[in-house]
Amino acid sequence: MSLVLEMAAKALKMNIPLSVQLDLTYRCNERCVHCYLDHDDHGEMTTAEIKNLLDQMADAGVFYLTISGGEILMRRDFFEILEHARLRTFCVKLKTNGVLIREKEAARLRELGVESVQISIYSHRPEVHDAITKMPGSLRQSIDAVRFLREQGLYVTMANVLMTQNAADYKEVRLLAQELDAKFIMDPTVTPMMDGDRSILELNVDQAALKEVFRNQELVGNVEEFCAPPAAVGQDDLDSLPCSAGHTACYVSPYGDVYPCVQFPLPSGNVRETKFVDIWRDSPQLKEVRTITLRDMPSCSQCSHGATCTRCPGLAYLEGNMRGPSTQDCEKSFARTGIPSENLKSKLAAPRPVNSVQLIQIKGLQPVPQHLPRTATDGTALRA
Amino acid sequence: MNTSCYVVRSNAIAARALGDETMVMSATNSTLFTLNEVATTIWEAADGVTPLDEIITNKICAQYEVEQDAALKDAQALIEELAVHGLVLVSDAPIAKAGRASKASA
Numbered sequence: 418m419s420l421v422l423e424m425a426a427k428a429l430k431m432n433i434p435l436s437v438q439l440d441l442t443y444r445c446n447e448r449c450v451h452c453y454l455d456h457d458d459h460g461e462m463t464t465a466e467i468k469n470l471l472d473q474m475a476d477a478g479v480f481y482l483t484i485s486g487g488e489i490l491m492r493r494d495f496f497e498i499l500e501h502a503r504l505r506t507f508c509v510k511l512k513t514n515g516v517l518i519r520e521k522e523a524a525r526l527r528e529l530g531v532e533s534v535q536i537s538i539y540s541h542r543p544e545v546h547d548a549i550t551k552m553p554g555s556l557r558q559s560i561d562a563v564r565f566l567r568e569q570g571l572y573v574t575m576a577n578v579l580m581t582q583n584a585a586d587y588k589e590v591r592l593l594a595q596e597l598d599a600k601f602i603m604d605p606t607v608t609p610m611m612d613g614d615r616s617i618l619e620l621n622v623d624q625a626a627l628k629e630v631f632r633n634q635e636l637v638g639n640v641e642e643f644c645a646p647p648a649a650v651g652q653d654d655l656d657s658l659p660c661s662a663g664h665t666a667c668y669v670s671p672y673g674d675v676y677p678c679v680q681f682p683l684p685s686g687n688v689r690e691t692k693f694v695d696i697w698r699d700s701p702q703l704k705e706v707r708t709i710t711l712r713d714m715p716s717c718s719q720c721s722h723g724a725t726c727t728r729c730p731g732l733a734y735l736e737g738n739m740r741g742p743s744t745q746d747c748e749k750s751f752a753r754t755g756i757p758s759e760n761l762k763s764k765l766a767a768p769r770p771v772n773s774v775q776l777i778q779i780k781g782l783q784p785v786p787q788h789l790p791r792t793a794t795d796g797t798a799l800r801a
Numbered sequence: 802m803n804t805s806c807y808v809v810r811s812n813a814i815a816a817r818a819l820g821d822e823t824m825v826m827s828a829t830n831s832t833l834f835t836l837n838e839v840a841t842t843i844w845e846a847a848d849g850v851t852p853l854d855e856i857i858t859n860k861i862c863a864q865y866e867v868e869q870d871a872a873l874k875d876a877q878a879l880i881e882e883l884a885v886h887g888l889v890l891v892s893d894a895p896i897a898k899a900g901r902a903s904k905a906s907a
Contacts, residue, residue: 420833424824431820480817480824508815508826530813530828572831 424480428665433478434697436666438679441467441498442487443671447514447550449537451580451620453610454487461671464494466689468501470669473693475505485512485679487671496525503529511535512576515562516555523565533572535602536563539582541589549582563597573599579630580607580620591635605630606745609735611682621745627752644753647725654724655712662730663706667697677706681731683739706730706739714740720759722750802877808856808889809849809896816844827886834888839865840879847889849896853880 418426428435442461443454462470474482482502489495490513502509511526515536518526526534536559540546546556566573575594577587587603594601605627609615622630630636637643658664663677663685670676673688675696685703686696697703709730711718717728720742727750732743742760751757757765810816813828821838823845836844839861846856854873861872883889890896 420835424819424833424835427819427822433819435819475817478817478819480815480819503812506814506816530815532815532826532828532831 425665434665434667436481437474437479438483438485438668440485440487440671441489441492444491445488446491446516447552447555449550451578451607451617453608459672462673464497467498470688470693471502471505477694477697480508482507483510489513490517499529508532515559518562518565520565523569527569527571533574534566535574535576538575538577538590540586541593545583545586563599567598575599575601577603579603579605579622581622584622584626608680608732613735624752627749631753646754646756647722650723655718656710658710659728659730663703677703678731680729681734683734709740716742716759721756722758726750802881803893804854804873805852807849807892807895808847808853808880810847811888811890814888825888827888829887843876
């Protein structure tokens with residue numbers, strides 16, 4: 418077992434929140450089409466409140482601190498907060514779009530000893546990246562930031578979220594990361610908004626694109642192994658925990674709300690009302706999350722993918738049941754192995770809504786205004 | 802290494818106690834280390850103004866059944882290892898908090 422896993426196992430046993438993601442703000446200078454956040458400020462924590470929270474988190478045993486947003490540099494007190502975090506010897510990872518990171522900021526980040534910086538790069542083509550961020554010139558600025566940070570010797574990760582707009586570009590982004598001596602990661606999942614709005618899921622790539630990604634040796638390593646039929650579910654698997662959310666990790670919003678994870682918006686307390694460590698130890702919601710094993714999941718415990726699925730409990734929660742399946746992960750398991758999950762099988766077996774197909778066909782036959790694209794794959798045209 | 806040298810924890814680290822151990826990560830190369838209970842005691846006492854032999858006498862020999870010479874030898878090996886990875890700074894003179902990196906050698 419690696420040292421990192423050993424420490425995680427110890428933290429789990431001792432009920433210590435080893436990792437926390439703290440979002441400083443939901444405000445942002447970009448307006449990404451797939452973003453799950455509401456960018457208005459509804460009363461962010463003050464500098465003093467955040468410093469106090471950092472002190473509490475250090476005392477509670479938090480080691481890995483991911484500072485994210487929104488865009489973290491939209492906060493004028495960002496460096497003051499970061500200084501305090503480093504004074505309390507957190508291992509700090511940053512997530513940013515990099516637009517506000519120039520030479521001076523990169524040098525300051527190195528001085529403060531941040532562990533790594535993750536920057537979102539959606540495409541190597543400005544017309545694609547900038548259309549996703551809705552900010553002209555953003556690709557150039559983000560790439561410049563990667564360069565400035567690398568010149569300082571900082572670890573940089575280029576994060577590529579795969580969606581319909583940029584599905585063809587990830588290979589080029591990977592090459593760009595190699596050229597800039599940055600790490601490349603890719604996430605093929607667009608997640609629902611934190612308020613539960615699922616409309617942005619339309620941006621997710623289809624099965625064909627997922628299949629192609631999962632068979633790219635450069636991304637997954639041994640394709641045969643990665644795409645192999647799932648191993649049988651054993652007793653140990655049934656007692657396994659879904660992920661670290663609520664077990665050794667949690668998320669704190671700019672308003673002080675504590676959730677098991679940024680993708681698992683189950684309100685579990687607020688640090689403006691209750692001490693962080695008391696929420697961590699005593700929140701009924703976190704306690705409930707901690708009780709859930711694969712055995713408690715009616716559909717997933719019966720599914721052949723049970724032992725190997727990447728099921729996200731947060732996505733399951735956003736789908737309506739934190740003990741239920743996460744359909745997006747079922748789709749990934751299907752794209753990987755060609756074997757449908759129990760959840761997908763039951764969805765296929767369920768009766769279809771009587772009118773849905775006919776309605777789309779009727780609408781598609783309606784005259785399309787000249788200014789709209791005449792393509793059946795464009796939802797705007799179909800709804801016109 | 803001089804047994805009455807001064808040792809201070811580097812600024813370029815991340816660290817946190819986990820039970821009776823301490824996790825320490827180098828900010829320069831992200832390598833993770835763990836210190837056991839005794840090493841943690843030395844780590845926490847490494848303030849740059851208390852000589853290493855004094856730390857061993859007061860914090861280690863006073864708490865654990867160990868001979869001063871043996872403890873000091875082990876402590877020197879530990880400090881040398883930590884210094885190689887840039888986790889501590891070592892000096893023959895007390896290390897002031899401000900500007901300590903320029904006065905001491907890793």
